Amino acid sequence: MxxxxxxxxxxxxxxxxxxxxxxxxxxxxxxxxxxxxxxxxxxxxxxTTGAGLFSGNFDWHLNNEEPPAWDNCSINIMKINDTKTIYLASQLSPGHLRIGGSEGDVMIYDIGEHLPCKPGFCLSMDRWQQIVAFSQETDLKLVFGLNCMYGRANKSAQWDKRNSDAFLQYTAQHKLPVYGFEVCNEKQGQVHADVMADSYQDVHEMLVKYWPDVATRPKLIGPDENPNAGFLEEFLPLVADVIDAVTVHIYTGYGLDHNLPAQITTGQYLDKYQSTLAPLAKVINDKAPKAEIWIGETAAAWHSGQMNTTNTFLSGFWYLDALGTAANNNVQAFCRQTLIGGYYELLNRTTRDPNPDFYTGLLWNKLMGTxxxxxxxxxxxxxxxxxxxxxxxxxxxxxxxxxxxxxxxxxxxxxxxxxxxxxxxxxxxxxxxxxxxxxxxxxxxxxxxxxxxxxxxxxxxxxxxxxxxxxxxxxxxxxxxxxxxxxxxxxxxxxxxxxxx
Missing domain, CATH: 2.60.40.1180 (Golgi alpha-mannosidase II)
Structure with missing residues (x-):
């Protein structure tokens, strides 16, 4: 033309x-x-923002959670070795691939002695090898969320770190390249800030122990919390010396809200991202000035998004605006929920064809600098x-x-x-x-x-x-x-x- x-x-x-x-x-x-x-x-x-701002997540959700949103989309069983998925996921490079979500704190690693696994929540070392291989084939920086609730009975109870210790030791011994490990997923209401900080110090000691060379040592990232500046005020001073990136989760809308489609193209709805992120960024800069700011999970709506809304052209008004808002707040990684799974996925879970936001993210990477x-x-x-x-x-x-x-x-x-x-x-x-x-x-x-x-x-x-x-x-x-x-x-x-x- x-x-x-x-x-x-x-x-x-x-x-x-x-x-x-x-x-x-x-x-x-x-x-x-x-x-x-x-x-x-x-x-x-x-x-200044990150070159890998366009990033994506995999989750652990089982098929029976809001079907058919998560059919065969748990990273524990998802098909990830086909050429189409590998090719399209590689287009996010140099971004991050985050493995997380609520069920990450139910997951048990099938290495050494451990508690019985719940159905669907036992990660074999063969599968772990496959996940790492996928991140290598796609040239994405792998970030994995550790189960910080293992053996924890209440908010003030200490974590049983033995299963994660065995998992990290296996990863190091097999020289599996992992960019970073997170600890906990949205547990600011279930674990006291000082107790969670103890778990971070534990993981830091494990990382130093198993990766003595700082050049190859995975980053320590977290706490992957829902917006809560007060929790960060308590938590960050206790981990500022060991944490490399501070992650928060921001979902502007609610997937079951019937008014969501009309809200997305309003300034009032879009302005929520800045009003939510700005106070969190201030606390992070004040309390952990050496740490990067990350958006660990984000979409136009939580509760798996909304069919025919968060996977359509309409979502792009929120997505491009949120990318811009994050970049203007010095965010270094913007991990979209999800790459595959739910109604906010970048790639269709059945066909693997791109949804509109995938193309928007590609153009951001292609056109916008840091x-x-x-x-x-x-x-x-x-x-x-x-x-x-x-x-x-x-x-x-x-x-x-x-x-x-x-x-x-x-x-x-x-x-x-x-x-x-x-x-x-x-x-x-x-x-x-x-x-x-x-x-x-x-x-x-x-x-x-x-x-x-x-x-x-x-x-x-x-x-x-x-x-x-x-x-x-x-x-x-x-x-x-x-x-x-x-x-x-x-x-x-x-x-x-x-x-x-």
Whole structure:
């Protein structure tokens, strides 16, 4: 499709009616595009995020939990050795693969003497070898959550560490590469902060014992808690000398809330991520300043998400906004719940085909670098939300100083922005070109609750060999036209931002 045809397509998106719900009821035609001025400060870094921000989780949930959400999705039995799953999971590299979830604190490791296992919750060493091999084949940093409730009778009881000790010893002796170990999963209400800190000190001693070389020693990560600044205030000073990354779980909505689809495209709903994360980040920076900040679990809704909502195009408004919010708060890893499993999965549990958020995460990795920049606009964030970064390394290598702006238009209005307004102009450049990545629903009706997504004029789907399509942007000049209820990215190669050169 040439530039004229794309312009005509975008024009049609602006002036035609839009289907704003899954039932097919049409809203009134949106008004003409509103001009917006955008300004990115290219002279100072707002925050620094991780190159592996796009990451994913596997869980332990059994088939009988909210069926069919978790059918054959427990990492204890999931099929992970097929080429399609390995290929698609590898696209998250250099991200993290976290093995966790509530049942991680029920799991028993089948090594040495141990208590009887509950059905489905006994990890054999053969399976452990397979999980590690998968992380190696996909080039993902493996993070594994240890069972901190083993033998613990109450909130103040000490942990029976023998099963985890045997597991860590086996892992070290067999030279299985693991990036990090977590301890406990959302147990801030079941274990006192000082008692949990004792368990972390225990694991630290094991890691030092079995991996004496600090260069190969796995990281100590946690406590994988639901948002609770008070718990972190107590816990972190007791482990600040040994913990490498502090993880929190953030779920904005509730999977059984029937109002969730309507909430996701509201500023009030999206603002919850910043209001939840900011106080936690402050405590982490104050109490454990040497530790990284991680989002250990996150999705648009907890309770396994919501079918036809958190696995559709609609989820992308939350996902891209949450990625931007996390990056602006110096978060180094953003572990999406889940890679496979539940109704918030990035890959369909049956077909392994990507859901829309998978493509959005890929584009984040491809386009957004690790230096976040301050961006403002003349439109309220209740309509248009923007995040800016020095472009990814592949762009910087060609045009140093390149800037990428991620946009989320939650309004029923189209916006038009001049490329020259996206950055402070250098040497009077007025006609900066752009490379644009517009994401819209792929069903042809602008139905937000669809599992299909288009990049510019192309439906995003695997080819006959189960390989990803080319995800190239459209090189243009002239105003950037952002369609209503859409999101995406705009790269300005010639921005010449000082901090990006």
């Amino acid at each position: 040439d530039h004229w045809m794309l312009n005509e397509m975008i024009h049609l998106l602006v002036v035609t009616t839009f289907c704003l719900c899954e039932c097919g009821v049409l809203a009134q035609p949106p008004p003409p595009a509103q001009t917006v001025t955008v300004s990115v400060n290219g002279s100072a870094v707002l925050a 230096k976040m920049l301050h961006v403002t606009s003349t439109v309220s964030r209740s309509s248009l939300r923007l995040y800016a970064a020095c472009s990814a390394a592949s762009f910087q290598a060609k045009t140093p100083g390149s800037v990428t702006v991620a946009f989320i238009n939650i309004a029923d209005t189209a916006f038009s922005a001049s490329p020259a307004s996206l950055v402070h102009r250098i040497d009077g450049k007025e006609n900066l070109g752009t490379i644009e990545y517009h994401l819209i629903p792929g069903d042809g009706q602008m139905t937000l609750r669809t599992t299909q997504m288009m990049l510019n004029d192309k439906l995003l789907e695997l080819d006959e060999n189960n390989k990803l399509p080319a995800m190239d942007g459209l090189v243009r000049s002239g105003p950037v036209l952002i369609a209503p209820k859409s999101y995406g990215f705009v790269v300005v190669p010639d921005a010449n931002a000082d901090v990006c050169t």
